[in-house]
Amino acid sequence: xxxxxxxxxxxNEPGSASRNFLLSALWWSLWAMGAxxxxxxxxxxxxxxxxxxxxxxPHLRMWHVNGVAIGWLSMAxxxxxxxxxxxxxxxxxWSERLGNFTMWAWNIVMIxxxxxxxxxNTEGREYAELPALLDYMVVIALxxxxxxxxxxxxxxxVKKLYVSLWYFLGSxxxxxxxxxxxxxxxxALPGLNDGIVGWFYGHNILGxxxxxxxxxxxxxxxxxxxxxxxxxxxxxxxxxxxxxLFYAPTGTHHITQSPVPEWLKAIAIISSIFLFVPVxxxxxxxxxxxxxxxxxxxxxxxxxxxxxxxxxxLITCMQGPFQATRWVNWYLHFSxxxxxxxxxxxxxxxxxxxxxxxxxxxxxxTGRDWYSMGLIRSHYWLKFLGFLLMMISLTIAGLIQxxxxxxxxxxxxxxxxIRPYWFLRAISGVMIVLGQFIFAYNVxxxxxxxxxxxxxxxxxxxxxx
Amino acid sequence: MNSNPYRIGSxxxxxxxxxxxxxxxxMPMVLFQPKPTDTRNNYNLESSAGDALRGRxxxxxxxxxxxxxxxxRLQDRGYGPLVKxxxxxxxxxxxxxxxxxxxxxTNEGGRFPSQWQKAHLIEPRAVKPGSIMPSFSxxxxxxxxxxxxxxxxxxxxxxxxxxxxxxxxxxxxxPSGQALLARRxxxxxxxxxxxxxxxxxxxxxAACHGLEGWGNGPNSITLEKKPANFSRPFYKQYxxxxxxxxxxxxxxxxxxxxxxxxxTEEQRWYLVAYLKSLPQDKEVTINxxxxxxxxxxxxxxxxxxxxxxxxxxxx
Numbered sequence: 001x002x003x004x005x006x007x008x009x010x011x012n013e014p015g016s017a018s019r020n021f022l023l024s025a026l027w028w029s030l031w032a033m034g035a036x037x038x039x040x041x042x043x044x045x046x047x048x049x050x051x052x053x054x055x056x057x058p059h060l061r062m063w064h065v066n067g068v069a070i071g072w073l074s075m076a077x078x079x080x081x082x083x084x085x086x087x088x089x090x091x092x093x094w095s096e097r098l099g100n101f102t103m104w105a106w107n108i109v110m111i112x113x114x115x116x117x118x119x120x121n122t123e124g125r126e127y128a129e130l131p132a133l134l135d136y137m138v139v140i141a142l143x144x145x146x147x148x149x150x151x152x153x154x155x156x157x158v159k160k161l162y163v164s165l166w167y168f169l170g171s172x173x174x175x176x177x178x179x180x181x182x183x184x185x186x187x188a189l190p191g192l193n194d195g196i197v198g199w200f201y202g203h204n205i206l207g208x209x210x211x212x213x214x215x216x217x218x219x220x221x222x223x224x225x226x227x228x229x230x231x232x233x234x235x236x237x238x239x240x241x242x243x244x245l246f247y248a249p250t251g252t253h254h255i256t257q258s259p260v261p262e263w264l265k266a267i268a269i270i271s272s273i274f275l276f277v278p279v280x281x282x283x284x285x286x287x288x289x290x291x292x293x294x295x296x297x298x299x300x301x302x303x304x305x306x307x308x309x310x311x312x313x314l315i316t317c318m319q320g321p322f323q324a325t326r327w328v329n330w331y332l333h334f335s336x337x338x339x340x341x342x343x344x345x346x347x348x349x350x351x352x353x354x355x356x357x358x359x360x361x362x363x364x365x366t367g368r369d370w371y372s373m374g375l376i377r378s379h380y381w382l383k384f385l386g387f388l389l390m391m392i393s394l395t396i397a398g399l400i401q402x403x404x405x406x407x408x409x410x411x412x413x414x415x416x417x418i419r420p421y422w423f424l425r426a427i428s429g430v431m432i433v434l435g436q437f438i439f440a441y442n443v444x445x446x447x448x449x450x451x452x453x454x455x456x457x458x459x460x461x462x463x464x465x
Numbered sequence: 466m467n468s469n470p471y472r473i474g475s476x477x478x479x480x481x482x483x484x485x486x487x488x489x490x491x492m493p494m495v496l497f498q499p500k501p502t503d504t505r506n507n508y509n510l511e512s513s514a515g516d517a518l519r520g521r522x523x524x525x526x527x528x529x530x531x532x533x534x535x536x537x538r539l540q541d542r543g544y545g546p547l548v549k550x551x552x553x554x555x556x557x558x559x560x561x562x563x564x565x566x567x568x569x570x571t572n573e574g575g576r577f578p579s580q581w582q583k584a585h586l587i588e589p590r591a592v593k594p595g596s597i598m599p600s601f602s603x604x605x606x607x608x609x610x611x612x613x614x615x616x617x618x619x620x621x622x623x624x625x626x627x628x629x630x631x632x633x634x635x636x637x638x639x640p641s642g643q644a645l646l647a648r649r650x651x652x653x654x655x656x657x658x659x660x661x662x663x664x665x666x667x668x669x670x671a672a673c674h675g676l677e678g679w680g681n682g683p684n685s686i687t688l689e690k691k692p693a694n695f696s697r698p699f700y701k702q703y704x705x706x707x708x709x710x711x712x713x714x715x716x717x718x719x720x721x722x723x724x725x726x727x728x729t730e731e732q733r734w735y736l737v738a739y740l741k742s743l744p745q746d747k748e749v750t751i752n753x754x755x756x757x758x759x760x761x762x763x764x765x766x767x768x769x770x771x772x773x774x775x776x777x778x779x780x
Contacts, residue, residue, distance in 0.1 A: 046598065046599055057528075120528070334565040408543065412593065
């Protein structure tokens with residue numbers, strides 16, 4: 001009896017931690033993206049919801065950012081590497097029970113985040129809003145993941161480490177540290193120092209976690225989906241070291257116009273420009289790997305999600321260094337352009353690669369074929385076109401705002417001019433969230449609908465082999 | 466010895482990361498410790514109306530900083546004095562902000578009556594039509610009073626003593642203002658500079674502002690926003706920097722262009738020297754068409770081809 005209870009909640013079944021993480025990620029994505037949608041609608045209809053503090057735009061925003069970053073993307077990442085790391089090491093996950101334990105801990109964090117942030121119980125630090133207790137739990141979860149991943153790699157059955165593993169191992173080393181530093185739980189720093197550390201964290205949750213993990217996943221997925229060897233392992237190493245060196249010091253470029261030390265701004269801006277090096281290397285590697293295989297994008301939806309992600313990665317990383325330079329920052333900062341850029345990175349790039357990994361991993365874990373290809377296609381098009389609409393409307397709104405600030409126009413004048421773009425953004429939100437619900441429905445039908453299990457044993461053998 | 470080929474790699478990842486943490490997190494903590502300034506927000510001033518520090522917590526709790534920034538930049542015209550690093554020493558967690566969906570609140574205190582602020586928080590569109598700010602009507606009375614008290618505290622240390630002042634960017638209080646002065650070699654108080662400026666004025670300004678600078682140029686007849694009349698005693702308050710700023714950046718909402726785009730700094734300083742000589746003790750009132758400068762349409766002589774195209778080879 002005791003053992004069956006443990007087996008149910010801390011299952012030892014191979015692949016269960018990965019599957020549970022991915023399903024949790026999908027669950028929280030619906031809540032977090034839904035909150036983003038409601039917040040987006042409130043920009044066009046500010047009096048739509050009245051007198052409900054939990055549905056007030058700033059509270060929805062806190063939950064949206066944390067729910068998407070820590071719930072959807074991070075959990076999808078962990079779920080994916082729980083599959084990818086063992087498959088690259090040709091062994092099993094070091095401890096499936098520990099993996100499932102982490103999954104529960106992380107879900108409890110998300111429940112806590114949902115309850116706290118919507119009620120405004122926040123530490124008030126952008127991207128680090130979670131209350132202290134939840135911070136500790138995230139750190140514990142990150143450390144258990146690191147133990148599990150490092151354990152799996154230490155007991156591997158291959159000699160050489162593929163580049164994806166470099167990225168995963170690097171991220172699992174530095175992200176827990178970045179997270180601990182970024183939370184500032186034990187210290188009350190003076191305002192500007194708080195801002196410096198805050199943006200060190202705020203940018204590195206992107207640079208040392210979403211980017212490094214996402215790029216590692218792309219390195220995994222592209223050769224597998226195209227059945228072509230990686231173009232160059234030398235380039236992939238150059239890209240890895242470029243990101244490791246130049247990404248972490250860039251945080252201060254978020255506050256280049258505030259009175260923080262000029263030398264720190266200089267470090268941040270120069271590193272931001274140097275980021276062109278790893279980005280161009282990584283993308284050259286991806287696109288050269290695709291050489292002669294572009295036709296596959298038409299039929300293979302998983303690959304199409306991955307390639308769309310790489311394309312958006314290119315755009316996002318071309319924008320980034322320019323925005324960090326003083327002159328462009330002087331003009332564009334504080335505007336919705338930046339919000340568009342943030343969505344380009346997290347939604348366009350990393351949400352797409354997570355989705356691709358989800359579509360790749362889930363059938364191989366459960367041995368079930370996707371319920372409907374049509375639903376996958378609608379998911380893709382709703383999310384892709386919805387995102388393009390969001391990006392374009394936010395960018396135009398941002399340019400109008402930036403012109404307003406640069407030429408001394410009163411806020412209440414330019415704010416009227418961007419109302420059409422808020423409206424378009426709300427429509428784009430409807431498309432994206434609808435796409436995500438279609439995704440969830442497809443997953444539900446695939447896993448719990450009537451279907452003969454055919455490939456499970458074969459794919460599990462492949463994992464073990 | 467060489468059992469693990471990844472020893473060097475992992476050592477390098479570790480070292481790189483520690484160096485980065487050292488340079489961008491630890492070094493700023495040690496090297497950057499600004500002293501508190503007198504211009505910081507004083508949270509004890511308005512204590513009778515509410516608790517400003519508790520209001521700050523409400524400000525953070527309600528996420529106001531997602532749409533309102535709290536630092537003025539050089540180019541933010543009309544948002545009050547610039548912030549200094551020492552203003553933020555006691556501001557934790559920081560509320561610098563990253564987006565301005567609404568206005569900057571650095572110097573918001575005292576701009577509107579507290580009752581207006583309260584009404585604005587309860588129903589923004591009642592007092593500010595077209596605003597997209599969320600309504601915070603769900604705040605309790607105590608929360609609301611404390612929040613308004615906090616808003617009224619913002620910028621209370623940064624008092625402005627002059628009615629007319631150029632943006633800090635042009636003033637000697639900032640590096641850019643100092644550089645501007647260092648580059649200037651025109652003595653704006655000299656008659657010579659004033660005379661030089663008169664020529665530039667006649668070429669660039671007189672069509673709207675009139676030959677004497679009374680705002681009565683021939684162009685002024687069609688302008689809805691009439692050009693400034695420099696004979697007003699008001700302009701005696703203008704500092705050199707204020708004149709220079711106005712010439713350089715124009716006046717948004719009017720036909721006054723940004724002459725910083727077309728005139729050199731030297732030319733603009735000559736103009737300043739001339740403009741400074743125009744304000745009088747009593748304004749020359751311009752209130753009728755008869756007082757405008759008029760242009761007598763002149764009949765131009767018919768030019769021969771040789772005259773208007775001297776290189777056409779007629780000689």
